[in-house]
Amino acid sequence: MxxxxxxxxxxxxxxxxxxxxxxxxxxxxxxxxxxxxxxxxxxxxxxxxxxxxxxxxxxxxxxxxxxxxxxxxxxxxxxxxxxxxxxxxxxxxxxxxxxxxxxxxxxxxxxxxxxxxxxPIWGDVELAWRVRTREGRKTARWITITGTNGKTTTTTMVESMLQAAGLRAIAAGNIGTPILDAVRDPEGWDFLAVELSTFQLHFSESLAPAASVCLNLAEDHVDWHGSFEAYAADKAKIYANTEIACIYNAEQIETERMVEEADVQEGCRAVGFTTGMPAISMVGVVEGLLVDRAFIAGRKDSAAELASLSDIGDLVPRHLVANAAAAAALVRACGLTPADVRKGLQDFNNGEHRIQPVATSEGVLWVNDSKATNPHAASASLASFKPVIWIAGGLSKGVDYDDLVREHAARLKAVVLIGADSSALAGSLARHAPGVQVVATRAQGGRHTDAAALRGDAVMAEAVAVAASLAGDGDTVLMAPASASMDQFVSYAHRGQAFIDAVRELLQSRASANKES
CATH class of the missing domain: 3.40.50.720 (NAD(P)-binding Rossmann-like Domain)
Known part of the structure; x- marks a missing residue:
């Protein structure tokens, strides 16, 4: 040409x-x-x-x-x-x-x-933005969400809050409904809550959302982007052309810098979210309450109560609080009331495979967080429990595990390695948690002679059995792999379900044995 x-x-x-x-x-x-x-x-x-x-x-x-x-x-x-x-x-x-x-x-x-x-090369999101306006049909406003972790949870929370306000809204993009299917809906929407991966952001240029957020930033997908800097630059595109408010993580300076450097629409505000006490122009937490010091008239010396953390659920780890604060900031920017936020959180369903309690037996809590496909996500899980029997490993995607292991070594009682090759994680454990017992499943290094047992359910059944032999009263067995799943499983959901099935089978077997004895 x-x-x-x-x-x-x-x-x-x-x-x-x-x-x-x-x-x-x-x-x-x-x-x-x-x-x-x-x-x-x-x-x-x-x-x-x-x-x-x-x-x-x-x-x-x-x-x-x-x-x-x-x-x-x-x-x-x-x-x-x-x-x-x-x-x-x-x-x-x-x-x-x-x-x-x-x-x-x-x-x-x-x-x-x-x-x-x-x-020119576009992604599906760029095409969807360009065709969103159609004569005779309602044009939805977009709320866009990205981040290394927490995207799906936050997007689902935003969807729930919007629907609680009586608005016609749907989560789309990198979650659930393909964005173009949502845009073509004959009834149209008031809002789209759009989860965006860095892959989608890389191929997008024209988006101008009502409100946007980068939840957090940690090393991930370096193999796709070529460098962490390139990955971060694509994440930062979430803020370009934002209309009302750019929401940033007040506990991670990198996201605030993204907002400072973004080219936004006239009048767009920078609003922080935090899991601690909020400063002015932030959403945060005070004594177990989610509060707003950004979207109220008296924000200089007061805050508006949005919800109680108990409205989210019984098990509310810190990163889930952060997701709720970010979601609340996004919808408050778009005019929703405190009552809408509370009702949305009460209606919210976190779904499977995200810090999902599976069972408690003989004082041991079994938790499935298969969605923790990178070190940053696994760190959020590990920070929620102590002591931990950690089931981890898989496809590393070129990331480094040293910081993760160094940060959480003190809470690890033992580690059970899954994955076709988790040598990188094993190396980090040897360097930074030398006193922690590490047990590799037989799939590691090809030490199993049965090819069928190197994959999926058999690997997880072995890992669960090993974890059970190591766990005692007061321990948590946490399956948060810090790695992708495709080396041994079809998806993270398959991996999570394999864990759930293995735990239930183990506990049923124990119960049957106890009855017989």
Missing amino acids: DCKTVSQAENRLDSLTSWDADWKGLRVVVTGIGRTGFSVADTLAELGAQVVVVAASDDDEARANADTLKIVGVAQVILGQDSSSVLPLVNGEAAELVVTSPGLKPSHPLLAAAAEAGI
Whole structure:
């Protein structure tokens, strides 16, 4: 594509800022055919664009999705491992736009080829923002949430609070409903609570949310971004163009600096959240109460009670308090009342696999936090319990465990390692917790001869049995892996369910043995 053609394509894309703009005939390559890729291709076909979909997968689900997309007007679907290695033509001409699924790295051959050719690359969130306005339909305001950890919990809390206020609202994006499916809802929405990963933020440029937050920042996904600095820069994009309030973590200076450096709309405020006593222009906690010193007239010398921490639940660790404070700040910025916040927290369901109590037996608390897929998330879990038998390990994603182990060594009674290769975590334990007993499951280092037992349920059953033999009255067995799950499990949910099943089977077996004796 020559410079003149690139310029013309960019000018056309600049004009595509609503559903009713002229999308007809736009030549687009879409990567991926899962939930996100399907929603992108389906949307673009409905808009009248010429679409070619490429996807590495070629299973029954991918082929079924391909058949459906062809029916709705997608020009071509190319499946198979080699399909996405080359940027295809669209009806014999160069693409004007690539819309990528968020998991694809910028260095991927197809995306690299598009960048080299000067072809713009959007994510599904960028496309959703551009088509959100449609004649004759309500346009939702967006509240955007990112962070290394706590995104899903905070987004769900925001959704619950908005719904408690009687607003038509839904959580979307990196959680639940694909963002384009939400945008295309025929009734429209008052608000979208949009969870955004750094992958999605990397490929977004135009968003202008009503309120936004980066909950926290810790090393994660370095393998995708290439460096921690690049990862942090993509997280910081959450604040760009925010209209009413940028919410930051007052206990982490990095998020405040993001706000200071952000280019926001005139009149946008910076509002902090904290798990301690709030200063002026913050939401925080006083004597077990969530309070607001930001969105009230008398904030200089008073605070408004929003909720009691007991409204959240019986087990409320510090990071869950932080999530609630952030969610409250976001919705208060958008005009919700204290009563809305309280009702939203009372209605909130934290879901499975997030510091989920599974059972208490013989004085031992069993807790599932499979969602702790990185050291920062695992740190929040570990800080909530003592002493701990820690089940941990898995796919490390290139992160370092030294700080995590150093911080929590004193609360560890023992560690049970899962994962195909948890040598990095084992090394950190040896350096910074040399007195803590570490037991590796037989899958470690390929020491098990049965290939089926190296994966999934068998590994977790072994880990739970080992943990049970080490735990005593007053201990917590915490499965917070600090690692991704895909080396031995389908997903973090599969890993969490394997833990729940193994614990229940163990306790049932014990109960049966006790009856017989």
